[in-house]
Amino acid sequence: EIVLTQSPDTLSLSPGERATLSCRASQSVSSSSLAWYQQKPGQAPRLLIYGESSRATGIPDRFSGSGSGTDFTLTIARLEPEDFALYYCQQYDSSLPLYTFGQGTKLEIK
Amino acid sequence: EVQLVESGGGLVQPGGSLRLSCAASGFTFSDNYMDWVRQAPGKGLEWVGRIRNKHKNYMTEYAASVKGRFTISRDDSKNSVFLQMNSLKTEDTAVYYCAREYYSKLDYWGQGSLVTVSS
Numbered sequence: 001e002i003v004l005t006q007s008p009d010t011l012s013l014s015p016g017e018r019a020t021l022s023c024r025a026s027q028s029v030s031s032s033s034l035a036w037y038q039q040k041p042g043q044a045p046r047l048l049i050y051g052e053s054s055r056a057t058g059i060p061d062r063f064s065g066s067g068s069g070t071d072f073t074l075t076i077a078r079l080e081p082e083d084f085a086l087y088y089c090q091q092y093d094s095s096l097p098l099y100t101f102g103q104g105t106k107l108e109i110k
Numbered sequence: 111e112v113q114l115v116e117s118g119g120g121l122v123q124p125g126g127s128l129r130l131s132c133a134a135s136g137f138t139f140s141d142n143y144m145d146w147v148r149q150a151p152g153k154g155l156e157w158v159g160r161i162r163n164k165h166k167n168y169m170t171e172y173a174a175s176v177k178g179r180f181t182i183s184r185d186d187s188k189n190s191v192f193l194q195m196n197s198l199k200t201e202d203t204a205v206y207y208c209a210r211e212y213y214s215k216l217d218y219w220g221q222g223s224l225v226t227v228s229s
Contacts, residue, residue, distance in 0.1 A: 032213075032214060033214045035214075035215040035216075037155075037216075043221075044207055044219040044220060044221055044222055045147075045155065045207075045216075045219055046219070047215060047216065047217045047218075050213075050214075050215045050217075056217060088154065088155055090155075090215070090216075092214035092215070096171060096172075096173070096174065097157050097173045097174070098145075098157060098160060098171060099145070099147070099157035099216070100157065101154055101155040101156070101157070102154075103154050104154050104155075
């Protein structure tokens with residue numbers, strides 16, 4: 001089973017700043033199988049980024065993804081108040097479990 | 111607009127059973143694989159299982175933690191997917207989400223249904 005480790009656990013920043021969230025896999029992962037989700041309190045996760053750096057429908061261009069192999073990054077260029085939330089990375093593998101998620105990074109207002 | 115709406119959650123005693131439903135709209139349901147993901151209170155996301163489409167013989171796959179206790183099924187005529195949960199344990203307490211699978215990602219999620227296993 002591929003384990004995803006996100007860092008940091010909590011990131012404290014101010015609106016307008018740049019956020020960099022990391023996701024490290026225990027073994028190499030195909031970039032096409034890596035995705036990022038945003039979750040706000042009381043809401044379902046929402047797909048943000050998938051594949052190399054494709055944004056899901058309706059996701060603003062301040063969100064971008066990068067990385068390969070075992071190290072992946074979600075970058076939010078200029079934080080808006082609505083961006084403060086929990087973020088999860090996810091990978092897909094053809095062997096069970098099909099989907100694994102990182103433990104999450106909480107992005108909070110400083 | 112894609113919509114997924116779960117129902118059927120509630121309080122159940124350890125060892126009991128519960129069946130969750132997820133009604134889909136806004137897309138060609140029969141074409142898609144459908145997944146269930148859960149989230150224990152204050153915890154992260156855990157994949158529960160998947161059902162493929164008719165073209166792939168409705169094949170199901172499960173996480174080790176639920177295999178043999180949970181069963182996923184679907185009714186394409188009703189645009190619905192189901193999660194039958196038997197022999198429930200306290201550690202199964204979670205919000206259960208159904209999600210549409212699309213090329214190695216879960217692109218639409220329902221609002222979730224809370225299942226509480228407690229005596």
